[in-house]
Amino acid sequence: MSVLIFTEAVNGKIKKSSLEAVTYGSKVAAALGTQAVALNLNPGGADLSELGKYGASKVIVGKNASLASFDSQVYTAAIAEVAASVGATVVVTVNDSLGKAVAPRLSARLKAGLVAGATTLPNTAIGFNVTKNVFSGKAKAHYNIVSAVKVISLMPNAVQPEANGSAASVEEVNLNIGVSAKTVIKEVKRASTDKIALPEAELVVSAGRGMKGPENWGIVEDLANVVGAATACSRPVADIGWRPHHEHVGQTGVAIRPNLYIAIGISGAIQHLAGVNQSKTIVVINKDPEAPFFKAADYGVVGDAFEIVPRLTEAFKKYKAGH
Amino acid sequence: MKILVCISQVPDTTTKIAFTDGNTKFAEAGVQWIVNPYDEWYALVRALEIQEKGGSTVTLLNVGPAANDAVIRKALAIGGDDAVRIDADPKESYFVAAQIAAYAKSESFDLVLFGKETINYNGAEVPGMVAELLDAPFISQASKLEVEGSGIVCERPTEAGVEVVSSSTPVVVSAQKGMSEARIPNMRGIMAARTKPLKVVAAVAVDTLTEVTSFSLPDAKSAVKLISPDNMDELVRLLHEEAKVI
Ligand SMILES: Cc1cc2nc3c(=O)[nH]c(=O)nc-3n(C[C@H](O)[C@H](O)[C@H](O)COP(=O)(O)OP(=O)(O)OC[C@H]3O[C@@H](n4cnc5c(N)ncnc54)[C@H](O)[C@@H]3O)c2cc1C
Numbered sequence: 001m002s003v004l005i006f007t008e009a010v011n012g013k014i015k016k017s018s019l020e021a022v023t024y025g026s027k028v029a030a031a032l033g034t035q036a037v038a039l040n041l042n043p044g045g046a047d048l049s050e051l052g053k054y055g056a057s058k059v060i061v062g063k064n065a066s067l068a069s070f071d072s073q074v075y076t077a078a079i080a081e082v083a084a085s086v087g088a089t090v091v092v093t094v095n096d097s098l099g100k101a102v103a104p105r106l107s108a109r110l111k112a113g114l115v116a117g118a119t120t121l122p123n124t125a126i127g128f129n130v131t132k133n134v135f136s137g138k139a140k141a142h143y144n145i146v147s148a149v150k151v152i153s154l155m156p157n158a159v160q161p162e163a164n165g166s167a168a169s170v171e172e173v174n175l176n177i178g179v180s181a182k183t184v185i186k187e188v189k190r191a192s193t194d195k196i197a198l199p200e201a202e203l204v205v206s207a208g209r210g211m212k213g214p215e216n217w218g219i220v221e222d223l224a225n226v227v228g229a230a231t232a233c234s235r236p237v238a239d240i241g242w243r244p245h246h247e248h249v250g251q252t253g254v255a256i257r258p259n260l261y262i263a264i265g266i267s268g269a270i271q272h273l274a275g276v277n278q279s280k281t282i283v284v285i286n287k288d289p290e291a292p293f294f295k296a297a298d299y300g301v302v303g304d305a306f307e308i309v310p311r312l313t314e315a316f317k318k319y320k321a322g323h
Numbered sequence: 324m325k326i327l328v329c330i331s332q333v334p335d336t337t338t339k340i341a342f343t344d345g346n347t348k349f350a351e352a353g354v355q356w357i358v359n360p361y362d363e364w365y366a367l368v369r370a371l372e373i374q375e376k377g378g379s380t381v382t383l384l385n386v387g388p389a390a391n392d393a394v395i396r397k398a399l400a401i402g403g404d405d406a407v408r409i410d411a412d413p414k415e416s417y418f419v420a421a422q423i424a425a426y427a428k429s430e431s432f433d434l435v436l437f438g439k440e441t442i443n444y445n446g447a448e449v450p451g452m453v454a455e456l457l458d459a460p461f462i463s464q465a466s467k468l469e470v471e472g473s474g475i476v477c478e479r480p481t482e483a484g485v486e487v488v489s490s491s492t493p494v495v496v497s498a499q500k501g502m503s504e505a506r507i508p509n510m511r512g513i514m515a516a517r518t519k520p521l522k523v524v525a526a527v528a529v530d531t532l533t534e535v536t537s538f539s540l541p542d543a544k545s546a547v548k549l550i551s552p553d554n555m556d557e558l559v560r561l562l563h564e565e566a567k568v569i
Pocket residue numbers: 207208209210211233234235236237248249250251252253264265266267268269270271272275285286287288291303304305306336360
């Protein structure tokens with residue numbers, strides 16, 4: 001028996017979300033009285049023994065030429081093969097773009113119940129009960145996974161990595177896999193590297209129709225640059241082409257849960273809130289004191305964004321200079 | 324191309340979320356049901372755009388009870404040749420995926436399209452499960468889809484950038500924003516939808532792997548703290564010292 005945690009590394013570094021997953025998986029293992037085994041299929045030079053510090057008692061590197069490039073079918077077969085060899089009763093992945101492609105496949109392949117986007121450790125006092133957000137963050141559902149084997153795809157940023165242990169041994173294992181990829185990644189168009197990717201950003205500055213026009217986004221970007229935040233926008237702003245579509249947050253855009261969300265000239269429609277209400281702290285700047293967004297905010301500033309935003313930028317500059 | 328578009332029925336985006344029966348059931352009374360926006364705006368419309376170039380059929384599929392027929396007709400008003408409803412309570416992802424896979428296998432579709440997730444369960448679970456059950460390739464959360472020869476080429480935004488991915492068919496794709504623009508049904512579409520074939524298929528027996536034991540509402544937010552517009556230093560201080568987010 002064991003808990004198997006699938007991890008990823010980029011540019012020679014283990015992803016933070018993978019450290020979260022190993023922390024989480026080692027706690028699940030402790031609750032079940034078993035060991036946590038971390039798996040990586042494409043380490044690219046990362047020091048995987050590090051994962052021991054986060055609770056893995058062993059790290060397996062799966063080797064096969066077909067793993068150099070991602071294909072959901074091949075990766076699923078590889079993870080399932082390792083899961084069988086270590087007798088995994090729980091498999092943990094991260095609910096990011098790779099996890100969303102692989103965890104459901106793994107669930108069907110292993111006939112293992114899946115909770116995608118889990119935010120809590122399993123409550124084993126009432127079965128194997130895991131919580132996730134539903135109705136776009138407007139409610140939570142508590143799921144029992146009733147199958148013998150279980151798959152949990154962990155919501156990024158739901159737990160913090162905890163490094164208490166010591167380095168783990170890393171073992172290379174040749175995998176058979178037995179399926180070949182039917183997809184080919186022909187190219188990866190990289191986002192301009194100086195920009196922070198919105199789904200991963202911990203600080204986000206967002207603006208809406210209250211900005212009146214695309215020519216006024218300079219003060220929003222100035223604030224974002226000083227704060228070190230990613231920029232986002234409401235849906236109508238993306239629809240009229242003031243901002244690129246990938247900045248659209250909300251129920252039908254990107255759902256985010258940063259530590260800080262600053263909303264400027266956004267009314268706070270229910271569909272907008274659905275994508276941002278998991279943010280740890282929300283600041284709302286709006287000239288209308290009745291704007292619904294204030295009900296969802298931690299801090300509010302009532303007034304004209306064109307005056308307030310530059311002042312806030314200055315205040316951040318002062319703060320940064322002193323810290 | 325023989326295209327299957329899977330559609331889910333979800334509560335309208337403005338629905339007040341509440342639960343009954345000791346917080347074990349979603350309160351459905353008075354709820355307006357719509358086609359899941361990702362399924363309608365992206366998966367269905369893209370399928371129709373492919374069909375408009377000629378040579379393709381578009382079938383809609385829903386797993387649900389007879390009460391879902393109204394929403395299936397709403398989708399048919401936007402387009403599609405016919406629809407299938409697999410007659411079962413869509414109780415969990417694996418159960419639904421197994422129903423769709425069984426039907427898709429029997430009809431050998433080239434392209435099975437989904438929205439990236441439903442706006443009620445937000446799981447993004449069913450499409451990948453269907454792909455695995457069909458032993459088919461899967462392109463998850465695609466923002467672009469083009470038919471090229473006998474295969475397809477998609478774009479797929481990831482944390483590292485936008486992947487351009489090609490695949491042979493049969494293939495399963497889940498669609499997100501960018502793939503197409505939402506369409507509004509016109510009167511002709513609505514009239515035509517009334518007479519389009521809607522076949523009801525019996526469910527296959529499947530084990531369930533998960534069950535919802537209860538629902539709860541997020542913890543209530545404490546009241547907003549208003550800061551004077553003349554004192555942005557105070558806001559920054561609170562973000563640092565009180566909220567501890569900077
Ligand atoms: C099915 C469906 C799905 C949807 N999905 C989404 C979604 O995912 N994301 C999303 O954002 N929306 C979504 N919407 C749209 C949503 O309902 C709102 O229409 C939208 O969020 C409003 O955008 P806004 O707040 O930028 O604009 P508005 O509602 O026009 O608000 C502008 C705000 O700016 C304030 N303002 C104006 N001037 C100033 C100033 N000088 N200084 C400060 N404040 C000022 C105003 O007081 C107002 O509150 C969806 C709608 C539907 C029907």
